[in-house]
Amino acid sequence: MIAVGWAVVPRLFTAASPYEGDSDLSFAGPSLAHPFGTDRLGRDLFARAVYGAGTTLTATLVAVLIAFGVGTVIGLVAGYLGGAVDAATMRVIDVFLSIPSLLLAMVIVSVLGYSTDNIAIAVGISSIAAFARVMRAEVLTVASRDYVKAAYGVGVRRPAVVLRHVVPNSLNSVLALAALEVGTAILAVASLGFLGYGAPPPEPEWGLLVAEGRDYLAVHPYVSILPGLALALVVLSTHRISTSFRKDHAR
Template sequence: MQEPQIAAPSAPRSEDRPLLSGRPGWMKAAGRLRQNKKAMVGFWMVSVFILVAVFAKWIAPYDPLEQNMDMLLKPPSFHYLLGTDEYGRDILSRMMYGAQISLMIGIVGMLVSLILGMALGTISGYFGGAADMIIMRIMDILMAFPGFLLALAIVSVLGPGMTNLMIAIGIFSVPSFARICRSSVLSLNQKEFIEAAKSMGSGHMRIIFNHVLPNSLAPMIVLSSLRIATAILSASGLSFLGMGAQPPTPEWGMMLNTGREFLRSAPHISLIPGLAIMYVVLGFNLLGDGLRDALDPKMKL
């Protein structure tokens, strides 16, 4: 009589494994990112921007608020590498300090969107039912408005200023985070490890924080990098309209606005902030596209 053969347990399929489970997952994603030339260009562009913002206090040649009435509207020169503005202030120094403001707006706005969006998306996707319907209908209403107009309306109600600007930037990006997080949670609910955790008696909070949220990070990381660029661009647009940073704050969008009056006599006042905004937004978009490819397990570079 032959002994019954016991089949060896099959290895978990690649699509059932957490995307960034442990160190090997992160290392593979980092390897794919390094192989993406466009992503690395974006990475170095963003790195330069962050370094300038962090060390602006030490590398800026002048005080960004110091006025020199003898040096009004001077073009780029040896002493003023990017020229001076209508008050004789050094544009290079103002650009460096403006990088701090743009970085702060981008990060704070993204964090507000990320926290609120992941909370709402997780509740909607995990519990479903009436909570899902109510949350998603609210998100649909918010998405019916163009993001910039929604932010403009929020700032108009709250009033101009940096704090209100960051709140508005954060709120208008919440629907994107909520819907993507909900999609990830819905797909995770069908996975075997979630069903196993439920069958073992794990509570909802334990499952959400130990299993659902960690395995929903990949799309959130990609969207966060792209939304930082959107936040910086939207903040510059609102400041350009006078609804964001107020004078004499060295904010790029406001510098772009004040330079409109001198486009013929001193075009560098508007040209330089505009190029800086384009540089930063391009860098974050390239990095975000690279992260999307690197964190996609189906991508083969």
């Protein structure tokens, strides 16, 4: 929740600018005035981490929505139509699943161009296969149940059966996967930002913050460690939330 607050209303958490620095405060250590210290340009690292939440979490949300939306539709179509459509679709999905998602995202960003928006698209595309596979499995299970067969028996048309019975009863597992994928997407977005595929300096972005301090780890380790620790805590928190979400849906 704190990270969401950082993304939505960063001014409530810090009055410092994420862009403006004071050369006299270059590499100032963590203090009450600068909880994360300052970087080589004297910029407040806590302010940059707070404002960077908006960039990273927005890209994460877009990525998960892309993966959820497209993957759900593909899995629904493949599972419900079956036959040659299902076989062909699943072979394509198997190919995507065989490629490491981060590597696939890197290739897609290289084609689209370096930016945070393109990172979001790339991470979303690289996660579609997982959602499609889960949705297909759920659709196959639901479509074979008695109440679906009964709906056909009383004359309900196929589109109505899909919308009223198949889709609502197939989404629980996909929603649980979406909750789990938030943490994975945050790491993927930050990793691509760390590698230089995302927002260029001086934009605040969590992966870029960690990357900017890697040359100073020996003498000023806090420059990378503290933003990285904040990133790790957010990912762990999303994992705990997703675990609770899955347990609630399993009951």
